[in-house]
Amino acid sequence: MSRPQLAEARRVRAVELFEGGVSNAGIARAVGVCAEGVRRWRRVWEEGGVSALRRRSATGRPPKLDDTRVEMVRAALGQGAQAHGFEADLWTLERVGVVVERVTGVVLSSASVWRLLTGRLGWSLQRRERRAVERDESEIARWIAHACPRIKRGP
Structure with a gap:
């Protein structure tokens, strides 16, 4: 369920609880929102009914690509x-x-x-690693295994 659908479901559940006579604090606990939000929903519901608490279609310019x-x-x-x-x-x-x-x-x-x-599309930024074309992984591994410990030990 998307975030807007979840929010609408909470408001619809709150309306059911309004009609059942549940207090604002009880509704806030039941649907997981603050009491101020429930008070605002109750005002909107009293003025416009359940339809006033339903999701509205997106406003603004429609996307160029459907x-x-x-x-x-x-x-x-x-x-x-x-x-x-x-x-x-x-x-x-x-x-x-x-x-x-x-x-x-x-x-x-x-x-x-x-x-x-x-x-x-859900793509993310990818960057190529900067590595020398001449890089030789086996030679690097050999150097780390043999030369590096000798250098760390010192003379």
Whole structure:
């Protein structure tokens, strides 16, 4: 159950308890909120009924990408960056923005691409480790096992 649904369920339960004659303090304990919140809910309920305590639809500008388009973007990104003509298989905000525009026809700012990736797609920032190409793990292990203790002991 999402957070808004849980909050609405608490308010609806509070209404049932209002109608049952339970005190504000009792309702607050029963639904796990403070007594001031229950007093506010009771005022709203008395003025507008149960419907006044129901969730309202989200206000503000609707997202540019609906759920279907987001899934199209998810599938396209899952193919990898090279499948979309990029040299390295590495996603950047700019590259993701290009793919979003190709797949959906919608142009997003870098900030919107970031919100899409981290919010709706659930991706996180990944950074490559900076390591020398010449790095030899077996030689490093040998040095740690043999040379390092000898150096720590001293002359």
